[in-house]
Amino acid sequence: MVVGPLFVLPAMGVVVYSHTPATLKVSGGAPPYQAFSSNSAVLPVAQNVDTGVIVLVAGDVTADTPVIITVQDAIGQTATSSLTVRPAPLFNTLTVVP
Numbered sequence: 001m002v003v004g005p006l007f008v009l010p011a012m013g014v015v016v017y018s019h020t021p022a023t024l025k026v027s028g029g030a031p032p033y034q035a036f037s038s039n040s041a042v043l044p045v046a047q048n049v050d051t052g053v054i055v056l057v058a059g060d061v062t063a064d065t066p067v068i069i070t071v072q073d074a075i076g077q078t079a080t081s082s083l084t085v086r087p088a089p090l091f092n093t094l095t096v097v098p
Contacts, residue, residue, distance in 0.1 A: 004028045006077040008054075008069065014081060016043065016058045016067075018088040024054040024081050029073030038068040042085050045069060058085040 006029030016022045026033050026049055033049040042065050043058045049071065056069075065085045072078045 003030045003073075003075060003077075006033075006071065006073050006079040008071050008079040008081040010081065011079070012082045014083040016056055016083050016085050018058050018060050018085065020057075020088060022056045024056065024069060026052045026054065026071050026079075029077050029079070030075045032074055034072050036070045036072070038070070039065065043067045043069070043083065056083075061085050061087055063087070 007027050009025045009027070014022065031052070033052070034047050035045045035049050035054050036047070037043050037045045041059065042061055043056060045054055045056065054069065067083045067085055069081045069083060070078055071080070
């Protein structure tokens with residue numbers, strides 16, 4: 001059985017905001033996959049990735065925080081995605097009544 005390379009997309013430049021879901025797509029390699037976070041306190045991930053999709057929900061941060069998600073397939077290939085976790089944007093509504 002020939003197995004192609006493992007990919008995590010997008011691989012870099014991903015921005016994730018606190019408490020706002022984002023996804024990564026895993027393809028290639030040999031399933032099943034496992035995912036690991038370089039900072040699970042800020043960006044925890046489910047270790048087992050059965051569907052090829054990793055749903056990310058970051059915790060609170062006060063400043064931009066870099067995190068690397070590493071995915072490993074069944075034969076030991078790895079692929080990474082470099083992310084930046086940012087504080088959630090503030091959504092305020094200002095109504096001015098004359």
